[in-house]
Amino acid sequence: MDNSETLRQWRVPVAVPSVKLVAAGVLVVATVTITRDLVGAVLGLLVAGGLGVSGLRDLLVPVRLEADAEGVAVLAGLTGRRRYPWAVVERIRVDERRRLLGRSTMLEIDVDDDLYFMSRYELGVHPAEVAEELLTLRTGR
Numbered sequence: 001m002d003n004s005e006t007l008r009q010w011r012v013p014v015a016v017p018s019v020k021l022v023a024a025g026v027l028v029v030a031t032v033t034i035t036r037d038l039v040g041a042v043l044g045l046l047v048a049g050g051l052g053v054s055g056l057r058d059l060l061v062p063v064r065l066e067a068d069a070e071g072v073a074v075l076a077g078l079t080g081r082r083r084y085p086w087a088v089v090e091r092i093r094v095d096e097r098r099r100l101l102g103r104s105t106m107l108e109i110d111v112d113d114d115l116y117f118m119s120r121y122e123l124g125v126h127p128a129e130v131a132e133e134l135l136t137l138r139t140g141r
Contacts, residue, residue, distance in 0.1 A: 006069050006137065007067075007068045008066065008067050009065070009066050010064055010065045010066075010118075010124055010130055011063045011064060011123075012058045012062045012064060012121065012122055012124065013121070016058055016121050017054075017055040017056070017058035018055075019055075020051045020052070020054055020055030020058065021055040021056075021059075023051055024048045024051035024052040027047060028044075030044070031044030031045055031048065057078060057079070060079070061078075063075070064123060065122075065123065067134055068137060071083060071084050071086050071087075072086075072109065072111075074109065074111075082114075084111045088111055089138070090111060090112070091108070091109075091110040092108070092131055092134050092135060093107075093108050093110075094108070094127050094131050095107075095108050095117075105119070105120065105127050105128070106119055107130050109134075118130075
């Protein structure tokens with residue numbers, strides 16, 4: 001991203017990785033102290049490991065989306081970043097769905113053959129706010 005004056009970044013709030021890492025630690029302790037069978041222990045430790053890796057990724061690579069007048073950069077893979085000029089961004093929209101236990105709201109960025117989904121927990125703000133800012137940066141208005 002070259003234009004640092006209009007560069008906008010959206011990142012994972014600090015509370016999210018903190019909760020993940022604490023939950024992973026609690027799960028490890030509970031698994032080791034409570035679980036009596038091998039299958040339960042393995043499953044508990046696998047889930048704790050997944051939470052731990054996810055929490056570490058959130059701490060080490062907190063920025064999920066960057067944008068300026070030239071285009072957007074999104075997190076790709078565990079730590080990679082892909083930069084796209086606005087010309088190849090086909091669509092930006094907010095996808096809201098009712099789920100069994102509530103509502104899911106995701107920012108959707110459609111680029112060529114790739115589709116990126118980001119939640120409030122990855123962006124730090126409601127996806128609709130990000131979509132508005134992205135459209136403003138894209139159009140310059």
